Amino acid sequence: MNMSCRRKNTAVLVAGITALSLGLAGCGAGGGATDSESNELTVLVESGGRSELTPIKDAYEAETGNKITFVELPYDSLYDRVNTELSAGSASYDVAALDAIWLSAFAPGLTPLDDLITEDVQSDLFPALIDEAQIDGKFIGAPVWTNAQVLFYRTDLFSDPEQQAAFEAEFGRELTPPATWEEYMEVAKFFTQDTDGDGSFDLYGTDVKGAVETEWLALILQAGAKDMVLDADGNVTINDEFHKAALDAYIAPVEAGIAPAGAAQTDWATAQNAFNQGQLAMTRFWAHAYTQIPADSPAAGNVGVVPMPAGPGGFGAVPGAWYLTIPQATGKQELAKEFIAYALEHNELGLDTELGLAATVSALEGASAERPNIAGLMEALDAEGTQPRPATAKWQQIVDSVLIPMLQEASAGGADTTALLDRAAEQVEEIMN
Secondary structure (H helix, E strand, O other): OOOOOOOOOOOOOOOOHHHHHHHHHHHOOOOOOOOOOOOEEEEEEOHHHHHHHHHHHHHHHHHHOOEEEEEEOOHHHHHHHHHHHHHOOOOOOOEEEEEHHHHHHHHHHEOOOOOOOOHHHHOOOOHHHHHHOEEOOEEOOEEEEOOOEEEEEEHHHHOOHHHHHHHHHHHOOOOOOOOEHHHHHHHHHHOOEOOOOOOOOOEEOOOOOOOOOHHHHHHHHHOOOOOEOEOOOOOEOOOOHHHHHHHHHHHHHHHOOOOOOOHHHOOHHHHHHHHHOOOEOEEEEEHHHHHHOOOOOOOOOOEEEEEOOEEOOEOOOOOOOEEEEOEOOOOOHHHHHHHHHHHHHOHHHHHOOOOOOOOOHHHHHHHHOOOHHHHHHHHHHOOOOOOOOOOOOOHHHHHHHHHHHHHHHHHOOOOOHHHHHHHHHHHHHHHHO
């Protein structure tokens, strides 16, 4: 595998960091809520994190005799809890599993983990995760599981002799999972069908998710861009030719009438439900969804997984990693590092969970032969064009107030994408300044 580390400057000046730093300086870094001599750790997690970390926790407790207590919070509440405590220079927990997009905002209150993320550890991580884990040149998180978007397709439809013959007659080539944007549109058009003869489509070739942004970000990389929305220096790039090509390609199924209605409000849950109910022949989705297909779904046992189709710039994906971090304010620095080191060393235990994910190359390689979603995930993570989202504390604000409203307007149909991107550029400039 290509494990060369493609680093970039992740130092971006952001509002809020100064306030966080002042809070830490004023309150000091000592003394979390628990006794530093205790062998108990409190680990802050979101629900998916609890699932992923439970087998690691159980093995760690059995081997060391130490005690792990999870504090589980919803996604937004997890962010608020960490933000409030780090800003005050305190922590009621010893380890937190954090979404990658939060690392820049919380870095001033987190303990650098350079002594944990050694060269040996880095050799077992994908380049994009090595990049993402570093803020201002220091590792402030250890990846414990990661995700990326892949292409799910219905193998029963693709292998049907009648469908194969009809596709070859229409397009002059064999029906296979699409490898390019052009092939993706052809296959999506072909599988938009009225299968029950009632005069309306009940099967669509694919979906368009207007209410989430990450799939579009991947298309920006596939269009040939070297960055998404912002460059490494924080300059706004959202209205360049690559973002325009990606937006046009993203909404193309809506414009062609080969995606279900309501694209502007379609989010991950809606799309996953549509695929599981048999309404879609293909969907670009996070790799973990393969393990969540219900047994009574028309798709059960009939799903293949390959990397997302490549654009004119080749193939690239956006990692969806979560990182174990340590607040500077906990008095249990060494015990917390011990647990994180254990989680990295026994990362394969996360594969036997509801999400079924891991972060290290060795752990994922061990499962790739039997799990097509893991094989597709590894190809996505190791692709030359794959890179993390911009390292800025304002990323979530950009997503919520600019990217999603823009995608919703674009996916409603008939949009002037150039005008939308120009307006988005102005809005992102305002946020960054």
